Structures are given as structure tokens and as C-alpha cells.
Amino acid sequence: MPDLTTKKLRTSKIGPVTSSKKREKAEHGTSLVTAFRDIRELIVHGKISPGTWIVEADLAERLNMSRTPVRAAIHWLQREGYVIEHRNVSKSRMIVAPLTKEDANELYTIIGHVEGIAGRGLALQPEPERVAIAKKLTKLNERLLSIADGRGGAPGEIFELDRDFHNLVVEAGAGARLSTLHAAIVPQTERYWRLYASSIINDLHCSVQEHTRIIAGVLAGNPDEVEKGLQENWLKGAERLGHVIDIFGERGSW
Numbered sequence: 001m002p003d004l005t006t007k008k009l010r011t012s013k014i015g016p017v018t019s020s021k022k023r024e025k026a027e028h029g030t031s032l033v034t035a036f037r038d039i040r041e042l043i044v045h046g047k048i049s050p051g052t053w054i055v056e057a058d059l060a061e062r063l064n065m066s067r068t069p070v071r072a073a074i075h076w077l078q079r080e081g082y083v084i085e086h087r088n089v090s091k092s093r094m095i096v097a098p099l100t101k102e103d104a105n106e107l108y109t110i111i112g113h114v115e116g117i118a119g120r121g122l123a124l125q126p127e128p129e130r131v132a133i134a135k136k137l138t139k140l141n142e143r144l145l146s147i148a149d150g151r152g153g154a155p156g157e158i159f160e161l162d163r164d165f166h167n168l169v170v171e172a173g174a175g176a177r178l179s180t181l182h183a184a185i186v187p188q189t190e191r192y193w194r195l196y197a198s199s200i201i202n203d204l205h206c207s208v209q210e211h212t213r214i215i216a217g218v219l220a221g222n223p224d225e226v227e228k229g230l231q232e233n234w235l236k237g238a239e240r241l242g243h244v245i246d247i248f249g250e251r252g253s254w
Contacts, residue, residue, distance in 0.1 A: 031065055035073035038063055043082050043096055044187045046195055050252025054083055054094040081188060098252030101242050104192050108241070111185050112234030114178065115169060119226035122173030123218055133172045134218045140165045141211045148204035155201055159193050165211060169230065192241055195251065199244045210236060 039059060042048045060070040074094055077083040081103075086095045097103070122133060144161050147153040163186075170182050210233040217225030 031069035032072050032076075035059075035063055035065055035069045036076050039070075039073055039077060040082060040187060043077070044190050044194065046191075048096050050096050050098045050191075052096045052252070054096065080184065096252060098250055099192055099195060099245070100250045101245050104241050104245070105238050107185065107188050107192075108234045108238035111182070111189055112231040114182050114185065115166060115230045115234070116227035118170045118172075118174035118178055118182070119214065119217075119230045120173065120223040121175070122169055123221055123223040123226040125172070127221065129172075130218050130221060133168065134215050136168055137165060137211070137215050137218065140168070141208055141215065144204060144211070145208045148201075148208055158201065158204065159190075162193075162207065163190075166230075169214070196241055196244050196248075199248070200240050203240045206236065206240070207233065 039048075048054075054074055056067055056070055056074065059074075060067040063070060074083055078085070078094065082097055083094050084097045086093050122130065125133075140161050143153055144158065144165075147155065147158060147161075170179060174182060210229065214226055214229035214233065217223075217229055
């Protein structure tokens with residue numbers, strides 16, 4: 001796990017964002033989006049720990065950008081919940097948002113509803129399309145089961161397999177607007193997954209069973225069952241995550 005103590009961000013401690021070669025200066029029209037994505041990636045992958053002070057000048061130097069797009073990206077990240085303003089008596093600072101049970105419950109509830117809507121769309125598709133997607137979902141779930149049973153695979157694959165399972169549902173059943181909304185929320189949940197996934201492996205069988213219910217609903221063409229199954233998977237996931245947070249504490253809280 002990354003160092004989770006609150007500390008000032010120093011660029012020398014941050015791993016490379018892209019390649020080892022220094023990125024050329026971004027074009028004006030893309031620099032803000034590039035800064036946003038690169039800083040978000042550092043946060044999501046735990047390279048900037050929860051509770052860490054955000055130092056604009058350090059980030060600008062690391063990203064080889066001027067401070068203007070970096071400053072704008074930080075405000076964008078604040079609007080999306082990755083960065084928050086921490087005030088005390090004398091001053092305020094921007095810090096990486098902590099990982100808390102309350103935040104996890106809210107995020108998991110939201111994404112459960114979003115994916116539930118996508119799941120309804122998938123369940124309403126013609127049978128040949130549903131069966132084809134169900135086969136792909138089953139293969140992913142079987143690989144998760146193999147890891148849970150100790151029959152193959154590696155714990156490090158769990159995140160990717162689970163992500164692919166849920167993304168497949170969204171890609172098959174969501175329209176453009178819903179897909180955009182889902183893509184905006186997923187990195188927030190990924191922060192929790194990447195930090196705590198290794199501690200949830202003992203509950204992997206539960207997630208596999210929940211996935212099996214979703215697949216059965218897809219095969220039956222039952223939109224209510226698929227929607228309820230996806231919502232339950234995320235809600236139960238939040239409960240499992242909450243137990244782990246109770247043990248290890250809320251990262252980055254003050």
C-alpha cells in the first residue's frame with residue numbers, strides 16, 4: 001500500500017505519468033485536459049496519497065506545463081471530488097480527498113444505480129445479443145471464481161476482471177449520455193478498489209455469486225432482475241469495503 005500519511009507533495013517522489021522521456025509542452029487547447037487526466041491518474045493509482053497537500057508549482061514542473069492549466073485542472077478535480085479544500089485558523093490548502101466510509105457508500109450507491117439502468121438496457125436487447133454478452137460475462141466471472149478457489153490466476157487480476165465485467169454491461173446496455181456519466185464516476189470508485197482490493201479477496205466468492213445472478217437475469221431477459229443484481233453487487237461491495245475501512249482506518253482523514 002502507498003504511504004498514507006498526510007504530507008507535502010514533492011515531485012521527486014511521484015512516479016512517471018507517461019514515459020521516461022520528458023513530455024513536450026502540451027498545446028494550449030489540450031493542456032487543461034492533459035493536466036486533469038494526469039493528476040487524476042496519480043490520485044487514482046495512489047501515487048499521491050489521500051490527504052496529501054497539492055502543490056501547484058511542483059505539479060506544473062512534473063507535468064512540464066505552465067501553472068495556468070495545472071491550476072485549472074486542480075479546480076476541475078475539486079469539482080469532481082478528487083481534491084478538497086482543507087481550512088484551518090490561519091490558512092487553507094488543497095489536499096487529495098480522503099477515503100472514507102461515507103464517501104464510499106455514496107459513490108457505490110450512485111454507480112450501482114447508473115449500472116442498473118445500463119443493465120436494464122442490456123436485458124431488453126434481442127436474445128442473440130444477450131446470450132453473446134452473457135457468455136463473455138460468464139468467462140470473466142469464471143476467472144474470478146478460479147482466483148477465489150485458488151485454482152489459478154493471481155490476486156492482482158481481480159480488479160481488472162471485475163472492472164471488465166461491469167464495463168461490458170455498460171458498453172452493451174448504456175447510451176452515450178449514461179456512458180459518459182459512468183466514466184466520470186468509475187475512477188472515483190477505482191481509488192477505493194486499488195487501495196483496499198487485496199484486503200477484500202476473502203469475500204471474492206460473494207461477488208462471484210452476485211455476478212452469477214446478474215448473468216442469469218441477462219439470459220432470462222429480465223430487466224428488473226439485472227438492475228437489482230447490479231445495485232446489490234455495489235451495495236454489498238460497499239458493506240465489504242466498510243468492514244475493511246473499519247480495520248485499517250479512513251485514509252487521509254484528519
